[in-house]
Amino acid sequence: MFFKFDFQIISMEEYKPDNNITQEQIDLARYAKALSHPVRIYILKLLSEQTCCYSGDLAEILPIARSTLSQHLKELKRAGLIKGTTRPPRIMYCLNAEAWDKTKKHFSEFLDL
Secondary structure (H helix, E strand, O other), rough: OOOOOOOOOHHHHOOOOHHOOOOOHHHHHHHHHHOOHHHHHHHHHHHHHOOOEEEHHHHHOOOOOOOOOOOHHHHHHOOOEEEEEEEEOOEEEEEEEEHHHHHHHHHHHHHHO
């Protein structure tokens, strides 16, 4: 028997106070979801090795459809791990250093449990 789970990360306001869910736990889940695909890990690695990169350049490097790349970038941006700046007709992406530091901190604390 197979089960399909559809997890949705919700905001702190949607939790009842008695659930004891912290903002740090919500953030960690959001980051974990964003990091749950190897292509996203690869994108983050590429962006960490340079200041910024245009989505068109990423499309040339990665052997995936542009629409698929767009979805991966959207997920990383939704988690706050990357920033996108529109410079028509292109979009420039770079790591969000503040969020990346927060991600490392949350994962480090969680893994040290």
